[in-house]
Amino acid sequence: MTGLATGMDTDAMVKQAMQAYQLKVDQAKQARDLQVFKQTLYRDAIKDLRGIFTKYTDISKPDSLLLTKNYGTSKFTSTNEGEVTAEGLPNAVLGNYKVEVQKVATTAKLELDNFDNIKGQKITINISGKAVDVDLTDIEDGNNISNSDMIKRLNNAMKAAGVAGKFSTSDISGKIILQSTNTGSDQKIEISKFTNKEIAYTIAKYEDIKGENLEFTVDGNIISVDLSTIPSEVTDVERKLVTLEKINQAIKGSGVEARYEEVALKNEDGSLKKDESGKVITETRIITTSKEAVEGNSITLKIGDGTKTAIESKVGKNDTVSIVKGMDGTNALVKITDTYGNTTLDQNGVAGFNTYQSNEITIDGVKFKINDITSSPVTISGTTDTSKLADKLKEFVKDYNEAIGKITTKLNEKKDFNYKPLTQEQKSDMTEDQIKKWEDKVKQGLLKRDNDLTGITSQLRSAFYDSIKGTNLNIKSLGIDFSNDVEKAGQLVIDEDKLSKALAENSEDVVKLFTQSAPSGTTDKKEIYNNSGIFQRIRTILNDSVMTSASPFLKKVGYEGTSTYSNNDITNDLLKREKQISYMESSLADRETRLYQKYASLETIMNKYNSQSAWLTQQFSS
Incomplete structure (x- = not known):
């Protein structure tokens, strides 16, 4: 703005005076932006490597190349896939098989019209001897929870306790169905509702007993359980399962059993504790009870050195229990005859139909899947076929090359120092496309010869070669x-003919090469590595570098879905930079304000001078 009295361009003069200070602010922001870009590039690389881990080395995924079942080099066809199908495992015996099915194995099943009878109650869900206690007393109003939320809550409780079953809703009948995960005549379901649970029991927090030495006293008899031997590297779900198994194994035969119970926590006023999202906060507890409500029965628990104690213990009294039982599972009844006329044997050693707990039956390395009762014998024919396994390996190589190719490109990119992060003023004169292209240039070379990524790619290369x-x-x-192509350094190439030949002739060795694990009990890291197959090595390398929050690399970079996302070296550095930039901008604004005030004062003085000058001129002219 031009000063009316002075004739000076005030804005231009202030802007020029502030240029040195603005430059410092812009440089601080550019340094910050470089860190942001670098973190983004790191996270892109981590995402690609985690994709390799999840797709090919996560054994919970059905197509994982760590599962030996995925190394079959045979193909089996069926004359009636609606009734029976089959797949060959690595050691499958090829030939023709005839399969006859009289019964299909079924799961145990329990149907409920609704949840009204268990809302507001403490219940026990028991599937084939594995049980979990669920406290639903926080549901005071029977209508304050939907069926879908109730199903989710019960399924989560069963999963945490290792109970193999699942609630669902039938789209046809609208009924609520609880089914066992497994099939067979040993599968049984019951839900117990305790109306006056006063059997002998002791209750402790799961967090209090984790890793401790426990001492149960059951009717005067002392039983010790050492939980400190459970490996530290197991997941919390695995630890819970092993903890419960160890306790039940120790107290077996004492007339006592242990179960988990999920309890909703309450505030002092009796209201439910909830987190920021409004979800009820629960706590896992382990409850040890006598199997029968016998007057006078007692159970006490000492945890470790005694500094932690059980929440509650009670001597046994009479107990009233309401039990709803489901329909038991059934076995499959199947007869399988091989190429030479050999037939499966029943439990008495007689050739013919045999009972099976599952609808998946493995004989001679062939996994038969029973889908329905056969109307006539189904013929299963097996021939050599390496194409499926070869395709899986080629797909892995493709994905691996894409991930490694991106990383290698970043490691070898040259930095063009002519490109620096744009300032807000520069961006205001550019289009979105121009900004993107410029920032792509800025990102080039930021990871050149990066130690972390170089180390990971080097380890992966050794995993194949060693x-x-x-x-x-x-x-x-x-x-x-x-x-050998310099442009494709670190990437794999395949001779497809040689691969197919090797898969057909050395199928068992191929399985070892890729999936072999070190012998049980091996603790030396070098020995574990030397005895591990290629995908075992890849799993370990990627787990230690990009999967676990304990990884030094993730602690440096941070990754979404882990505890490192908001607490890592780069993010912490960015927070410090943001604080410094905020201070610098505040200081710059103060300087501008003071300078404008000085020019405003000058304008005031000049206005007075001009007024006096005008008066004098008028006097002299008079």
């Missing part, structure tokens, strides 16, 4: 090798 004890095969003998 010899593996127990097998004479190596990746070269399978027709897989690293590319």
Whole structure:
């Protein structure tokens, strides 16, 4: 703005005076933006590597290349896939099989019209001897929870306790169905509702007993349980299962059993504790009870050195229990005859139909899947076919090359120092496309020769090349090798003919090469590595570097879905930079304000001078 009295361009003069200070602010922001870009590039690489881990080495995924079942080199066809199908495992015996099915194995099943009878109650869900206590007393009003939320809550409780079953709703009948996960005549379901639970019991928090030495006293008899031997690296779900198994194994035969119970926590005023999202906060407790309500029965528990104690213990009294039982599961009744006329044997050793707990039956390395009762014998024919396994390995190589290719490109990119992060003023004169192209140039070279990513790619390369004890095969003998093309450094290439030949002739060694684990009890890291197959090594390398929150790399970079996301070296550095930038901008604004005030004062003085000058001129002219 031009000063009316002075004739000076005040804004331009202030802006020029502030240029040195604005430059410092812009440089601080550019340094911050470089850190943001670097963190983004790191996280992109982590995402790609985690994708390899999840798709190919996570054994919970059905297509994981750590599962030996995925190394079959045979193909089995069925004359009636609606009734019976089959797949060959790595050691499958090829030939023709005739399959006859009189009964299909079924799960145990219990149907409920609604949840009204168990809302507001303490219940026990028991599936084939594995049980979980669920406290539903926080549901005071029977209508304050939907069926879908109730199903989710019960399913979560069963999953945490290792109870193999699941609630669902029938789309046809609208009924609520509880089914066992497994099939067979040993599958049974019951739900017990305790109306006056006063059997002998002791209750402790799961967090208090975790890793401790426990001492139960059951009717005067002392039983010790050592939970400190459970490995520290197991997941919390696995630890819960092992903890419960150890306790029940120790107290077996004492007339006592242990179960988990999820309890909703309450505030002092009796209201339910809830988190920020409004979800009720629960606590896992382990309850040890006598199996029968016998007057005078007693159970006490000492935890470790006694500094932690059970929440509650009670001597046994009479107990009233309401039990709803479901329909038991059934066994499959199947007869399988091989190429040579050999037929499966029943429990008495007689050739013919045999009972099976599952609808998946493995004989001669062939896994038969029973889908329905057969109307006539179904013929299953097996032939050599390596294409499926070869395709899986080729798909892995493709995904691996894409991930490694991106990382290698970033590691080798040259930095162009002519490109720096844009200031807000510069961005205001550019289009979105121009800004993107510029920022892409800025990102180039930020990860050049990065130690963390170089270390990971180097370890992965060694995982393929280093010899593996127990097998004479190596990746070269399978027709897989690293590319000699400089532009594709670290990437794999495949000789498809050589691969197919090796899979057909050395199927068992191929399984070892990729999936072998170190012998049980091996603790030396070098020995574990030397005895591990390629995908076992890849799993370990990626788990330690990009999957676990304990990884130094994730602690440096942070990744969504882990505890490192908001607490990591780069993010903490960015927070400090933001604080410094905020201070610098505040200081800059103060300087501008003071300078404008000075020019305003000058305008005031000049206005007075001009007024006096005008008066004098008028006097002289008079």
